[in-house]
Amino acid sequence: MAFIAESTFVTRYEKRTWLVVHEKGLVARREEGRLVFPTDEELSAFGVRTEDAHRLGTLDETDALALPATGDVPAPFETMGLRALAGLLAPEMFGAVGRAMHTCDWLSTNRFCGRCGTPTTRSAHERCVECPACKLRVFPRISPAIITLVRKGDLALLASNAAFPGAFYSTLAGFADIGESLEETLVREVHEEVGVNVKNVRYFGSQPWPFPNSLMVGFTAEWDSGEIVIDPKEIADAKWFAADALPAIPPRLSIARRLIDAWVGEVLGRR
DSSP, X not given: OOEEEOSOOOOOOSOEEEEEEETTEEEEEEETTEEEOOOTTGGGGGTOOGGGOEEEEEESSSEEEEEEEOSOOOTTOEEEOHHHXXXXXXXXXXXXXXXXXXXXXXXXXXXXXXXTOOBOEEOSSSSOEEOTTTOOEEOOOOEEEEEEEEEETTEEEEEEETTSTTTOOBOEEEEOOTTOOHHHHHHHHHHHHHOXXXXXXXXXXXXXXXXXXXXXXXXXXXXXXXXXXXXXXXXXXXXXXXXXXXXXXXXXXXXXXXXHHHHHHHHHXXX
């Protein structure tokens, strides 16, 4: 599938792809090993209002529309969380579904004006909601977060998240605070989570991460000083690992995995 994101809300095609987003995840059914989305005719069983849909772009010569849903999901459809979908979807489709989930989260949390409490309306011209009373305009929230691979020679620092202990080891990450550059965020987060100091921060790449509204900005950094001392509220365990002796690591769709794979390729490629 080829998804093209667009900012225009004018439909282009007669056919539609409905990305129905429930509070428990994306609504789809499995058919011969692939995911099938609801058709126009099947939408009536969901109790949704098609006028609540939000156009995201085009998907294989159809208009891709995000549509929030509540209540029971009729069989044979089911709800699937985005983490579970990561192993089922191609990168482009994963991006489209993530965009739909991010959009529906934004719409559901901005039904009323945060300044005066008036019900908001959607702009017909751009991706924002507006307050008809005080004219406040609210665009989709995007929360920047850093994610970094810290290196010490040929070793890399990987950690197990306290929220998912034992699931896998990954790179360190954290949200930017008010008044911080991303580089300052990285230095602070690494020291807070594992107690070490870093230097030579270098940009690597970025990835939208709709859990529910993050933008992950990837970096590499070098160990400067300090021993590992974890923050147990955030980290279950952290260690220095060699490229040929890795623990369980994140799935390939994540920027964390891209950071790890790039480091492994560099280190092992020199041998």
